[in-house]
Amino acid sequence: MGVSNRHLHLSEADLIRLFGEGYQPEPMKDLSQPGQFAAKETLTLMGPKGLIEGVRLLMPLRKQSQVEVSVTDCYKLGIPPVIRDSGDLAETPGITLVGPQGQVSLKEGAIVAARHIHFSTGEAAQLGLKDKDRIAVEVGGFRGLRFDHVLIRVHETFAAEMHVDTDEANAAVIKNGQIVKMLI
Amino acid sequence: MGVSNRHLHLSEADLIRLFGEGYQPEPMKDLSQPGQFAAKETLTLMGPKGLIEGVRLLMPLRKQSQVEVSVTDCYKLGIPPVIRDSGDLAETPGITLVGPQGQVSLKEGAIVAARHIHFSTGEAAQLGLKDKDRIAVEVGGFRGLRFDHVLIRVHETFAAEMHVDTDEANAAVIKNGQIVKMLI
Numbered sequence: 001m002g003v004s005n006r007h008l009h010l011s012e013a014d015l016i017r018l019f020g021e022g023y024q025p026e027p028m029k030d031l032s033q034p035g036q037f038a039a040k041e042t043l044t045l046m047g048p049k050g051l052i053e054g055v056r057l058l059m060p061l062r063k064q065s066q067v068e069v070s071v072t073d074c075y076k077l078g079i080p081p082v083i084r085d086s087g088d089l090a091e092t093p094g095i096t097l098v099g100p101q102g103q104v105s106l107k108e109g110a111i112v113a114a115r116h117i118h119f120s121t122g123e124a125a126q127l128g129l130k131d132k133d134r135i136a137v138e139v140g141g142f143r144g145l146r147f148d149h150v151l152i153r154v155h156e157t158f159a160a161e162m163h164v165d166t167d168e169a170n171a172a173v174i175k176n177g178q179i180v181k182m183l184i
Numbered sequence: 185m186g187v188s189n190r191h192l193h194l195s196e197a198d199l200i201r202l203f204g205e206g207y208q209p210e211p212m213k214d215l216s217q218p219g220q221f222a223a224k225e226t227l228t229l230m231g232p233k234g235l236i237e238g239v240r241l242l243m244p245l246r247k248q249s250q251v252e253v254s255v256t257d258c259y260k261l262g263i264p265p266v267i268r269d270s271g272d273l274a275e276t277p278g279i280t281l282v283g284p285q286g287q288v289s290l291k292e293g294a295i296v297a298a299r300h301i302h303f304s305t306g307e308a309a310q311l312g313l314k315d316k317d318r319i320a321v322e323v324g325g326f327r328g329l330r331f332d333h334v335l336i337r338v339h340e341t342f343a344a345e346m347h348v349d350t351d352e353a354n355a356a357v358i359k360n361g362q363i364v365k366m367l368i
Contacts, residue, residue, distance in 0.1 A: 008311075025363040041366075060222040070354065071354035071355075071357060072256060072350065072351075072354050075354075081354075081357060083326055083327050083357065087250075114291070114326075115327075130285040141269050142267055142298075142333060143298075143299075143333070144332040144333060145329050145330060145331050145332055146329060146330040146332070147326060147329050147331055148330070149326060158215065167256075167351055167355045170254065170255035170256050170265075170351040171255075171351045171352040171354075171355035171356075172355075173255060173265060173267065
């Protein structure tokens with residue numbers, strides 16, 4: 001298990017608006033998925049009801065900016081919690097990003113990311129799973145539960161790991177690195 | 185379903201220390217369980233890492249003060265998240281309560297309440313359930329899940345309702361009044 005705290009991905013155009021022309025985010029920590037890293041840079045999210053500061057930028061850049069928050073965060077910001085698979089941003093809530101050199105009002109892109117499991121192509125094939133499948137996953141312990149509809153994401157660069165957000169982690173008292181059971 | 189936000193119960197001695205001798209908390213809203221109400225009064229929780237203001241007092245008074253927070257709240261306060269059935273407070277974390285007339289440092293009593301279902305004696309008998317049983321409950325929807333080990337609480341004054349905390353509610357995007365399915 002990997003627990004995803006709130007974070008965001010930026011397009012190149014939005015990076016320039018927020019940090020200035022030619023700015024290069026600095027790596028802070030490699031992520032478990034190869035080629036991805038958490039940057040030293042953070043931004044403030046500004047919604048109709050509240051602010052959340054210190055939201056981490058993840059790299060590399062993407063075609064479209066995307067903000068991933070928890071349902072708890074949505075209530076604090078004052079935006080509707082919309083659960084989506086990463087990248088599926090049509091008709092999702094907007095949010096304003098505040099950076100050191102400017103701010104950007106996204107028309108869409110603030111989502112609660114659907115829980116998912118990353119697999120390399122080989123790992124998925126071994127398990128008989130394919131990209132976009134959905135399976136159930138059991139978490140043990142006194143606060144145990146079974147997550148239904150867990151999205152399978154397969155790519156040759158991925159490494160096997162399940163990602164949940166902080167609400168889901170706290171509901172089951174899940175820690176980073178905890179082992180869970182796939183029902184397939 | 186009923187979603188329990190963070191709240192607290194006070195002993196008579198702690199009520200006097202926090203609000204002064206002879207103070208009577210004022211009812212704000214009746215709760216779903218007969219005889220219980222949310223008071224107008226709130227207190228501040230003070231932990232080693234942070235404060236949470238505006239924590240609602242529920243009445244009536246109890247023999248021992250008890251603070252019910254979410255795992256998210258525990259991280260903010262800096263206390264370990266300890267999941268317990270209500271009233272089972274031995275060796276649970278302490279917390280400081282700050283009121284208008286004084287403060288009280290509880291040696292124990294800060295818990296994450298285990299999810300549970302209230303039933304009247306008649307309702308439980310009809311379902312073949314008894315106090316302290318544990319069952320599983322399924323929540324539908326795109327973020328659906330199955331909560332395991334849900335505590336059954338039976339008392340002649342109770343009314344049928346399941347209670348989860350805000351982390352659990354947000355993990356499954358549960359709203360007050362939502363219907364869920366018991367697996368018995």
